[in-house]
Amino acid sequence: MRLAAVQMAMSGDVDANVATAERLVRDAAGKGAHIILLPELFEGRYFCTDQRADELMRARPLDGHPTVDHFAALAAELAVVLPISVYEQAGQVRFNTVVVVDADGTRLGHYRKSHIPDGPGYSEKYYFSPGDTGFRVWRTQHATIGVGICWDQWFPEAARAMALQGAEVLLYPTAIGSEPPEPAWDSSGHWQRVMQGHAAANLVPVVAANRVGHEVGSPTEITFYGSSFIADPTGALVATAGREEEAVITADFDRDALTAQRAAWGLFRDRRPDLYGALTTLDGDTTRR
Amino acid sequence: MRLAAVQMAMSGDVDANVATAERLVRDAAGKGAHIILLPELFEGRYFCTDQRADELMRARPLDGHPTVDHFAALAAELAVVLPISVYEQAGQVRFNTVVVVDADGTRLGHYRKSHIPDGPGYSEKYYFSPGDTGFRVWRTQHATIGVGICWDQWFPEAARAMALQGAEVLLYPTAIGSEPPEPAWDSSGHWQRVMQGHAAANLVPVVAANRVGHEVGSPTEITFYGSSFIADPTGALVATAGREEEAVITADFDRDALTAQRAAWGLFRDRRPDLYGALTTLDGDTTRR
Numbered sequence: 014m015r016l017a018a019v020q021m022a023m024s025g026d027v028d029a030n031v032a033t034a035e036r037l038v039r040d041a042a043g044k045g046a047h048i049i050l051l052p053e054l055f056e057g058r059y060f061c062t063d064q065r066a067d068e069l070m071r072a073r074p075l076d077g078h079p080t081v082d083h084f085a086a087l088a089a090e091l092a093v094v095l096p097i098s099v100y101e102q103a104g105q106v107r108f109n110t111v112v113v114v115d116a117d118g119t120r121l122g123h124y125r126k127s128h129i130p131d132g133p134g135y136s137e138k139y140y141f142s143p144g145d146t147g148f149r150v151w152r153t154q155h156a157t158i159g160v161g162i163c164w165d166q167w168f169p170e171a172a173r174a175m176a177l178q179g180a181e182v183l184l185y186p187t188a189i190g191s192e193p194p195e196p197a198w199d200s201s202g203h204w205q206r207v208m209q210g211h212a213a214a215n216l217v218p219v220v221a222a223n224r225v226g227h228e229v230g231s232p233t234e235i236t237f238y239g240s241s242f243i244a245d246p247t248g249a250l251v252a253t254a255g256r257e258e259e260a261v262i263t264a265d266f267d268r269d270a271l272t273a274q275r276a277a278w279g280l281f282r283d284r285r286p287d288l289y290g291a292l293t294t295l296d297g298d299t300t301r302r
Numbered sequence: 303m304r305l306a307a308v309q310m311a312m313s314g315d316v317d318a319n320v321a322t323a324e325r326l327v328r329d330a331a332g333k334g335a336h337i338i339l340l341p342e343l344f345e346g347r348y349f350c351t352d353q354r355a356d357e358l359m360r361a362r363p364l365d366g367h368p369t370v371d372h373f374a375a376l377a378a379e380l381a382v383v384l385p386i387s388v389y390e391q392a393g394q395v396r397f398n399t400v401v402v403v404d405a406d407g408t409r410l411g412h413y414r415k416s417h418i419p420d421g422p423g424y425s426e427k428y429y430f431s432p433g434d435t436g437f438r439v440w441r442t443q444h445a446t447i448g449v450g451i452c453w454d455q456w457f458p459e460a461a462r463a464m465a466l467q468g469a470e471v472l473l474y475p476t477a478i479g480s481e482p483p484e485p486a487w488d489s490s491g492h493w494q495r496v497m498q499g500h501a502a503a504n505l506v507p508v509v510a511a512n513r514v515g516h517e518v519g520s521p522t523e524i525t526f527y528g529s530s531f532i533a534d535p536t537g538a539l540v541a542t543a544g545r546e547e548e549a550v551i552t553a554d555f556d557r558d559a560l561t562a563q564r565a566a567w568g569l570f571r572d573r574r575p576d577l578y579g580a581l582t583t584l585d586g587d588t589t590r591r
Contacts, residue, residue: 128572147577167569169458169503170578177586203502206537210499213492214458248495280456283417286582288436289459293575293582297466 014156014268016182016218017046018252020241020260022226027056031080033259035087041261042091047116047155050222052241053098053163053186054109056080059237062193062230064139072102075123081112089118094153096160098186101125106142109162111186116154124149126162127171134193134233137164148174156181156268163187166204166221170292172211177281180217181271183208187223190237201240205250213248216275218266225257246271303445303557305471305507306335307541309530309549311515316345320369322548324376330550331380336405336444339511341530342387342452342475343398345369348526351482351519353428361391364412370401378407383442385449387475389429390414398430398451400475405443413438415451416460423482423522426453437463445470445557452476455493455510459581461500466570469506470560472497476512479526490529494539502537505564507555514546535560 019037023030034055041049054060060068075081081097088095094116101110101123109126125144129137148171150159159175159182161168166185175183185208192198205221212219225239243252243264254260275281290299308326312319323344330338343349349357364370370386377384383405390399390412398415414433418426437460439448448464448471450457455474464472474497481487494510501508514528532541532553543549564570579588 127574127577130568130572132566132568143574148580164572167503168573169462169499170573170581173458174578174580174586177580177583179586200536202538203536206495206498207502208499209495210458210497210502210537213496213499214456247489247492248499249491277421279419279421281584283419283453284457284459284584285416285432286584288416289463289581291437291463291466292459292578294466295570295573295575297463297468 015046015263015265016220016243017041017044017049017261017263018220018222018241018243019049019051020223020225020239020254021052021055022259023055023058023224025058030056031083037259037261038087038093038095039091041263042093044261044263046093046263048094048153048158048182050096050184050186050220051098052222052224053188054100055098058228059188059224059235061137061140062134062228062233062235064136065231069107069140072100072107074102075110075112085114085118085120088114088116092116094155094158096184096186098162107140108144109137109141111160111162113151113160121151121153122149124160126165128164128168130164134235150175150178150180158182158184160184163189166208169211169214172215176215176217181268183211183217183219185219185221187221188237189223190235193233193235199238201238205240205242209244209248209250212244212246216246216278216280217271218246218264219244225259246274304335304552304554305509305532306330306333306338306550306552307509307511307530307532307543308338308340309512309514309528309543310341310344311548312344312347312513314347319345320372326548326550327376327382327384328380330552331382333550333552335382335552337383337442337447337471339385339473339475339509340387341511341513342477343389344387347517348477348513348524350426350429351423351517351522351524353425354520358396358429361389361396363391364399364401374403374407374409377403377405381405383444383447385473385475387451395431396429397433398426400449400451402440402449410440410442411438413449415454417453417457419453423524439464439467439469447471447473449473452478455497458500458503461504465504465506470557472500472506472508474508474510476510477526478512479524482522482524488527490527494529494531498533498537498539501533501535505535505567505569506560507535507553508533514548535563
């Protein structure tokens with residue numbers, strides 16, 4: 014099983030971004046990748062830098078979504094699994110959603126981002142309702158995969174929920190970079206380590222695909238720091254991209270060896286769900302429940 | 303707040319080990335440490351290498367436990383917080399337990415290891431019943447601390463449960479080294495990264511204190527790999543010990559700055575306990591519950 018992450022810069026032109034993404038997916042497939050991860054919301058600039066009502070109009074229903082349809086055809090042509098991140102319109106609300114396309118082009122289903130950040134430059138609570146699908150996994154032709162979306166990657170609960178459901182690989186499409194109030198603050202190491210921890214704790218490879226480039230909102234600006242990576246099931250980085258350039262990175266794993274390693278280490282056998290009540294609270298107070 | 307980890311080798315002589323531990327605690331206190339972590343079961347050799355009924359007789363009740371009493375007096379003398387790891391006899395069963403001693407010598411309570419490993423060289427299920435205290439935190443004079451014991455360190459659930467209850471620091475006394483069936487297998491990087499992940503995900507410092515030395519059981523032998531460390535709240539290693547030598551490592555943290563950083567990053571605000579049902583299962587299947 015060869016995994017790939019695509020790292021790219023986005024312009025304001027959807028067609029151009031889709032073309033760039035397609036070119037890089039073809040590049041990854043040419044390198045033999047079976048599961049290829051594009052960044053979060055790769056159709057356009059990261060519009061959550063500022064709160065603007067006109068940006069809400071970017072959302073589209075999943076049925077007949079042109080970008081999803083485009084990459085479903087490409088997935089079938091190349092026989093690769095493609096999780097596709099889009100801004101979803103659903104009824105009167107909008108979600109940050111990934112549609113999982115199998116290697117024959119079949120849409121296996123979708124996941125709506127559960128954890129929604131909010132802070133200067135990342136005003137996602139303005140644009141997205143918290144996802145209502147829960148954490149999901151899909152039995153694709155190449156592996157059973159779980160997908161979290163950006164901020165989800167900071168939560169061990171999301172990774173564990175997917176691993177418990179049988180995820181052999183965790184995939185995180187992402188858009189993260191500078192913090193507008195603190196230009197000197199670089200969270201890239203923190204961001205990598207928290208996901209390396211998910212890999213290590215669940216004994217699964219983790220793939221993170223981030224964007225690069227400096228994007229100018231109105232007025233907020235962010236420099237996305239790339240640093241896309243693939244971690245092995247002990248959390249070690251086995252493939253990394255730089256902070257500024259377009260990139261396709263890959264890493265190989267043996268599914269049977271992963272399964273055997275996960276069993277041998279014994280972690281899942283020894284969990285204590287009877288003691289995890291605090292995790293189902295926000296404040297850690299189990300006495301009121 | 304200055305944190306310290308003590309790394310040491312153990313002999314078969316309890317008095318000698320207690321004396322070594324005391325010497326190193328005095329060393330750490332001399333370096334200004336406020337909270338000092340000794341390794342797991344530092345009174346003796348790691349007896350879980352083999353299943354021997356005579357080793358069960360090592361367990362002692364916590365009331366009047368001579369080693370706990372010894373270090374409670376030392377804690378009061380030095381005004382330091384000391385979590386003390388012992389083999390506890392309780393009724394007809396035995397636990398792998400830490401007694402938390404505050405900086406005035408008061409016993410604040412105890413925690414019984416929740417996650418019990420079992421594998422070649424680490425036959426802990428033979429010696430310890432799975433802990434029944436649940437994860438706990440203690441408001442010591444120097445910080446609110448949570449303590450997990452060795453195998454607990456592999457479980458994001460334990461770290462999160464302590465963080466949710468207000469832990470400002472997570473402490474892990476440990477005994478880990480080579481895997482007898484696989485002499486070439488070195489888990490030290492995996493072991494560090496999973497705990498670095500807990501620090502990063504919970505925005506708290508993590509301290510791990512391991513033993514060193516080659517111990518010969520009957521017949522199983524283990525070389526403990528040290529590598530004790532302190533991670534900062536982004537998961538970066540800020541102090542590390544070597545693989546073979548006795549060591550005292552320290553790192554400083556500003557409690558107010560930690561609290562502010564934890565709030566600013568917003569992770570705890572954005573958790574989704576409504577979606578974490580799978581975590582309260584062993585097999586990830588929530589449909590049968």
